[in-house]
Amino acid sequence: MPRFILRYRGSGSAKAEDVSRIHALPHTTILDSSSDRMMLVDGPEDDLRAAVDNMPNWVLFPEQHVPLPDTRKKVLHSPGDTDTGSDT
Amino acid sequence: MRVLDSIHEDGAKLVEMTPETASALHASQPGLRIVPVVYYYPAIARHQTIAVTTKGTRKTAGALAVQVVSAQGEKPVANATVVAFTDFDTKAGDQGKTDGSGKVSLALGGGTVKIDRLYVYAQSALWNLLKRNLTLANGAKFTLRPIDLSYTDELRYVYPNIALTAGTGVSVGVVDTGIADHPDLTIAGGQNTVVGENASDYGDNGEGHGTHVAGIIAAHGTAPNGVRGMAPGVRLFSFRVFGKGQPGASNYAIAKGVDAAVQNGCDLINMSLGGGSADDATRAAIADARNAGSVVIVAAGNDDRQPVSFPGSDPLSIAISALGRKGTYPSDAVEVGDVMAPFASSDANYYITSFSNVGPEIALTGPGDGIISTFPGGYAVMDGTSMATPAVTGVAARLLATRPDLLQMPRDASRSDAIAQFLLKSGKPLGLGVTFEGRGLPS
Numbered sequence: 001m002p003r004f005i006l007r008y009r010g011s012g013s014a015k016a017e018d019v020s021r022i023h024a025l026p027h028t029t030i031l032d033s034s035s036d037r038m039m040l041v042d043g044p045e046d047d048l049r050a051a052v053d054n055m056p057n058w059v060l061f062p063e064q065h066v067p068l069p070d071t072r073k074k075v076l077h078s079p080g081d082t083d084t085g086s087d088t
Numbered sequence: 089m090r091v092l093d094s095i096h097e098d099g100a101k102l103v104e105m106t107p108e109t110a111s112a113l114h115a116s117q118p119g120l121r122i123v124p125v126v127y128y129y130p131a132i133a134r135h136q137t138i139a140v141t142t143k144g145t146r147k148t149a150g151a152l153a154v155q156v157v158s159a160q161g162e163k164p165v166a167n168a169t170v171v172a173f174t175d176f177d178t179k180a181g182d183q184g185k186t187d188g189s190g191k192v193s194l195a196l197g198g199g200t201v202k203i204d205r206l207y208v209y210a211q212s213a214l215w216n217l218l219k220r221n222l223t224l225a226n227g228a229k230f231t232l233r234p235i236d237l238s239y240t241d242e243l244r245y246v247y248p249n250i251a252l253t254a255g256t257g258v259s260v261g262v263v264d265t266g267i268a269d270h271p272d273l274t275i276a277g278g279q280n281t282v283v284g285e286n287a288s289d290y291g292d293n294g295e296g297h298g299t300h301v302a303g304i305i306a307a308h309g310t311a312p313n314g315v316r317g318m319a320p321g322v323r324l325f326s327f328r329v330f331g332k333g334q335p336g337a338s339n340y341a342i343a344k345g346v347d348a349a350v351q352n353g354c355d356l357i358n359m360s361l362g363g364g365s366a367d368d369a370t371r372a373a374i375a376d377a378r379n380a381g382s383v384v385i386v387a388a389g390n391d392d393r394q395p396v397s398f399p400g401s402d403p404l405s406i407a408i409s410a411l412g413r414k415g416t417y418p419s420d421a422v423e424v425g426d427v428m429a430p431f432a433s434s435d436a437n438y439y440i441t442s443f444s445n446v447g448p449e450i451a452l453t454g455p456g457d458g459i460i461s462t463f464p465g466g467y468a469v470m471d472g473t474s475m476a477t478p479a480v481t482g483v484a485a486r487l488l489a490t491r492p493d494l495l496q497m498p499r500d501a502s503r504s505d506a507i508a509q510f511l512l513k514s515g516k517p518l519g520l521g522v523t524f525e526g527r528g529l530p531s
Contacts, residue, residue, distance in 0.1 A: 005340045005369045009376065032283045032340070035347060040283055040340045061369035065336035066361050068265065068295060071390045071443045071472045073171050073207050073425075076179035079196060 003063040004048055008037040010057030018055045025051055089113075107448045111522040114451065115515070118508035119378075119501060121403040150198030154228045156190045156208055164190025165214065165232060171207040172196060172224065200225045207422055208232060212296065212468035215458075216422040233418055235460055235467050238311040242416040242455040243304065243479055246529065247318055252308055255319025255485040257495060260305055261349030261357045262478070263342060264298030266291050266328035268464040272309035272316075273302055277352060278326035281344035282334075290326040294333075296463045298326065300470050301360050303462030304478035305485065315460055315467060318482025321489070325352050329361075337361065343373035350380045355488060355495065355507065358481040359386045359405075360474035362397040370399045378404050381499030383507045385481045387473035389445040393428075396449040400473075403449075406508060409524060410444040410456030410476040413437050417458035423471060426457050433519030440524040444473055450526040452515050454479035483530045484511045 006022060008014035013036040023030060028043030040063065041048065052060045089105040105113070110122050156165040166188050173181040174196065181203075184192040196203075203224045208217040214232040240248075259276070267275055268291055278290035292299045308320035327345035329337040342361070349357045357377060374384045386405040389397030400407035414437040417423040425442070432438035440446060441457050456476030460469055487510070488494060494510060497503040515527030 003340075005343065007343070007369060007372055009372060034287065035344050037347065038340070038344060040338075059368070059372065061339070061367060061372075064339045064364060064367045064369075066339065066342065067336045067363050068297060068330055069361060069363075069387065069390055069472055069474045071470075072169065072209050073173070073176075073205075074179070075171055075173065075181040075183045078182055079174040079180045079201075081180065 002045070003031065003040060003042050004045065005061045005063055006039045006041060006048070006052065007059050007061065008057055009059055013037060018058060021051065021055065107522050110448055111526060115509065115512040115527050118512060119505040150195075151193040152196050152201065152224055152226050152228070153191055153193050154224070154230065156186050156192075156210075156230050156232060158214060158234060159231050160234045162231075164188070165210055166190060167211050168232070169209040170194065170230075171209070172203050173205045174201065174203060176204045196224065205425065206230075209422070212463045213466050215418055215469055217420055218422040218425050219420065235469060237313065237315055237460065237467065239460065240416065241458055241460045241469075242411075242413045243318075243459050245413060245416050246455050247479075247483065250316050250318060250320065250486070253321045255306070255482070255489050256321035257492070258319065258356065258485040258488050259323040259325065259352065259354045260319070260481060260485055261325040261327055261352065261354035262298055262302050262305065263327045263329055263345040263349060263357060263359045264301050264361065265293045265295045265330040266298050267302040267324070267326040268292035268296070268299040270299060270303070270462045270464070272307040272314045272462050273299070274306075274308065274324065275326055276323040278328070279345070279348045280328040281341045281348060282328060282331040283338070283341065285331055290328045292464050293328060293330050294464070295330065296468060297360070297474065298328065299464055300461045300468060301358060301474060301478045302326065304459060304475060305358065305482040307462050315462060317461070318479060319485035319489070322485045325349060325354055339367045339369045343369045346370075346373040346377050346384065350377050350382050354382055356481050356484055357382055357384045358478050359384060359399065360472070360477045362387055362389045362400050364398065366398040366401065371402055374399060374402055374404050378504045379501045381497070381501075381503035383484075383504050383511070385477055385484065387477040388450060390443045390472050390474070391445050392443055394445050396445045396447045400445070401447075401449045406451045406480070406511065407449045407526070408473055408477040408480050409446055409450045409453045409526070410441040410471070410473045411453045411525070411529065412439050412441045412457030413455070414439075421458060423458040426471060430520055430524065435518065438518050438520070440520055441471070443471070444476075446524050448523055450523060451512060452480050452527055452530055453520070453525040454483070454529065480530055487511070487514055487530065
């Protein structure tokens with residue numbers, strides 16, 4: 001299941017009642033709540049979006065990953081590759 | 089600049105302007121969002137295209153054994169990556185890592201093989217090697233030069249004689265792979281924001297990338313026994329967002345790292361990372377950092393002159409391209425392969441590296457080709473916009489330390505806008521063009 005980020009964008013820390021509401025969502029696992037303005041959760045996107053729609057100053061984002069930068073050159077295929085093939 | 093349309097008098101405007109005008113406008117009003125017009129198209133199915141793939145019929149190839157040794161005592165170099173291109177343009181060839189005796193076997197065919205380019209990358213302590221147009225035979229030996237910490241690399245050529253007090257009073261956060269304990273580095277604090285890892289373990293995850301970045305900003309060593317960064321007097325914080333053994337960082341960890349840097353009072357936040365699609369979680373963290381008075385300086389990316397990658401492309405980021413300079417690395421170093429036009433009109437030895445991304449989002453450029461810096465257990469040479477970015481961050485910290493009026497402003501968007509404007513105005517164009525160097529080299 002994809003993981004999602006819930007972020008509070010209001011001033012100060014997130015409201016305790018909003019945090020409680022997120023914790024109480026069915027079929028949702030809280031993976032990290034150590035930040036005072038963000039949570040990482042695992043749950044159905046529709047349910048999460050519905051919850052966020054009712055909580056002012058909260059936004060929902062899917063989790064993504066960024067690769068470690070690297071400038072080293074890499075070989076992509078061996079000199080013996082004769083079939084460049086076609087791929088759709 | 090021509091205003092074509094306006095949503096309302098004080099609202100967003102559609103304008104027509106040159107990249108030079110956009111760059112000047114960004115420098116004068118860094119809080120202003122300048123974004124290119126994007127066109128969307130109907131989601132109709134498109135014709136399939138043919139793409140070259142890496143799959144194919146691999147012929148049974150004979151193997152060539154080569155050895156890598158250090159020039160210091162001919163010691164075998166273990167774990168060096170040898171990349172041999174029979175055709176550099178199509179990236180054909182073979183690669184492998186050396187074993188404990190410094191040897192690696194390459195499947196290139198028997199007898200002798202013509203090699204277009206051969207790269208040897210050591211993990212640390214040595215300059216990486218580039219050989220071009222050679223005939224490779226079984227038993228060939230390649231010798232790597234040890235790093236001399238007194239060597240004038242590009243960073244020290246451009247910015248010589250840095251005082252140990254430079255940057256005093258400024259706090260800098262490094263959002264990266266963590267920073268290792270090192271005699272040339274003093275870490276004031278930090279946090280590991282990778283889910284499942286210990287929050288207090290903000291040391292290097294083993295990649296060495298963050299330790300190298302940190303040294304460029306804040307190393308306080310003295311040659312020939314150590315290295316010095318651009319602002320040794322800063323308070324340096326480490327926010328580890330790359331987990332141990334993980335190839336990528338989650339946008340959750342990155343956003344949390346940026347938040348933590350703001351909470352720790354970092355005036356400047358260095359992000360030598362990027363790639364993939366734009367994501368709103370990182371974008372929100374950068375915007376919130378700007379609203380809290382911090383400026384985020386981001387690498388443009390290393391995709392060989394492609395458009396600036398995210399989050400460098402975010403309008404509130406200060407995006408950095410990688411500048412190179414001929415003669416600031418050995419004549420057989422891999423950096424020789426990074427030279428590419430255009431060359432600076434002010435000094436033809438300067439160029440934007442072939443790997444650097446470029447575009448209208450570039451705000452400034454910094455030295456990023458063949459940079460000697462700290463590494464877990466010693467020192468290493470690395471290249472990239474990852475290195476150019478901390479060079480700019482370090483210089484920014486050094487300059488900002490001379491402006492207590494900016495540092496003492498309330499921590500809000502006005503503060504970060506004023507710092508960004510000050511930094512952008514410090515750029516000195518080299519004559520490479522704004523899409524390559526932005527406002528130029530800060531000094």
